[in-house]
Amino acid sequence: MEPLTPLLWTLALIIAFVAGLVKGAIGFALPLIMISGLSSFLHPYTALAGIMIPILLTNLWQVTHFGWTPAKEGARLHWRYVVIVMVAIFAAAQLVTSIPRNAFYFVLGVPTILLSVVQLAGVRLHVPPAHRIPAEWAAGLFSGVLGGLAGTWGPTTALYLMAVDTPKARQMVVQGVIYGTGSIVLVLAHLRSGILNAETAMFSAALVPAALAGMGVGFRLQDRMDQDLFRKATLIVLVIAGANLIRKGLGL
Template identity: 60%
Template sequence: MLQDSLSLMPLWAFVAAVGVTLCAGFVKGAIGFAMPLIMISGLSLFLDPLIAIAGIILPIVLSNILQVARFGGAEAMATIRQYWRYILIVCVMIVIVAQFVTAVPTQLFYLILGVPVVVLSVIQLMGVTFHIPQHRRRLAEWGIGALSGALGGMTGTWGPPTVLYLIALETPKAKQMLVQGVVYGLGSVSLLAGHLQSGVLNLTTAPFSAALLIPAFLGMQVGFRLSDRLNPVVFRRATLIVLILAGANLVRRGLMG
């Protein structure tokens, strides 16, 4: 597996990818989201964007299985019934949009990656809140779900719009962690299917993604253990600042090459 991964990149890049994934797993375990954002922002600094997307796919699937498993099957099924419209449109859009990834020029791809990371992270860092009244919920489910799925299919990350959506619904913290896990989990299966079809995840890139399962798992276990001890507000702000810096660098590469 290591030999297959090193066929795509030098050893230092593989080691750096392991480090990025370990950090992303820790953040995911601690706050419940941001793993794809951190991985795609970090890996794209030194890897081809398509290889970076391939690398995050299997760790995303694993991380969300672990997150949902902390709650239980009955609660997960209840969440699916409650949020089925949002989940459905996210999954469908991921599969559709993923088919167009390979046709996007590299510099445009960096902008597509970087701009949403910066904008959505700034929104969360500023503490901007929205409220969705009950009579607008169905429209919001389809609209925000379509945006999240399109972003997920193109960049591998649909977390920030989902977080903002749940906050706008005034979802309690514990329920929010469960809903995020279910949405991300089913979405990650769609991402896997979409990129098997698009060719981004193939016999060459799949071993690299599989190799990153180990640091993703280890990082999440540490994150789970420390999540109750950390100041969640401070940690979340620090994470968002890092994402803004990483996203800004992607935008710079997209504009300047």
Template identity: 55%
Template structure:
């Protein structure tokens, strides 16, 4: 069975995947999100999309547990109570949409991966800000949650819509980091359950995903250390530029193969 896992890809691809995951862990630790985006954008450049999605699942679960554990339990519970509607619809949509991942044509899958990466990264990069008035908060929870969960079920990443949503609510930075951890943490459990059901995670791909826990953990520790020693605005902009380039390449592959 382990032999089958080793046959998923050549040795150089395993090494490259470790490097991509190390960078993704660093980004996650430094700015609190974008780990799935970095991983899926990077891994999909040289791996089958379904193998890439399988690889990101366990690192996503672990990284979000680590992020939430940096805050007191009472604050995490308060965030869960405040955002329970958004979290609920995200989790439900992830489980439902994940079941369709194995029937999507490869080129369509690349477009589904690439277009949200490019659009959402560009929106943040150019500094577009949205504001959600209090009377529109409940409808926006369901609407944005629906979109985030659908994207998450297909691509393994629902961070950018969540970040934009929290920014539109004028959420303070510290609280935003906490809410992201809670949303991503519970969503990642749904992603795990969804892909166990879809078959993307199986006896062959689970060891592959588990192997990526090591570089993800190491990258996060460095990211946590660096987060207080660097300009987060400039680093976030550089990260978004990389995501735009990677996402554009995915779109290219989806359009012309």
């Protein structure tokens, strides 16, 4: 990676803080915000590497924030989803370096827009109990592939949990388990792919304090705000960020 100017370092830290704040408040979207923001002024591989360690540590905090006992129960209930996400993340991550730079912007931008628009539109999927096992495997596979390529599997996971009628109180815990296990695999996979190396790992680690500080603020806001309004505003920002990535992919 090329040396960053003080201005770019400041922008990177602000993006990490905002991403952490949103994650603390609504439980996901840190990778989407960070990858969209960092990719606007960094090479996409560097941006992808930069989100690795913040993803890992914020997800582990999310798990511990709600307690280990609920986390174990969440893992037991959704073990199929957890397993397929981990396998798919590791496999898909090995393909990242073979994707051309312009195409990689599409890999980041298109899912960002589609997933954000789906949630803004209020799409409410429902999976009948008889179909939940195959749906769990299919949704986990899709989420894992997206996670391995773009570092984000939060929105698809949130949509799946709502589709199987997961109680709201349990969603934050289960999301933490799925994101936590997936982020461990993501880091290991990109150590192998070469995206995360000694140089980019230092950059990623430097963003951790800002992300954790933002998440701490987000946790405090969680019970004091209109989360639906905040969530919609976040998704609108993500649509704009995704459109900017697609613009870069088109060379405009």
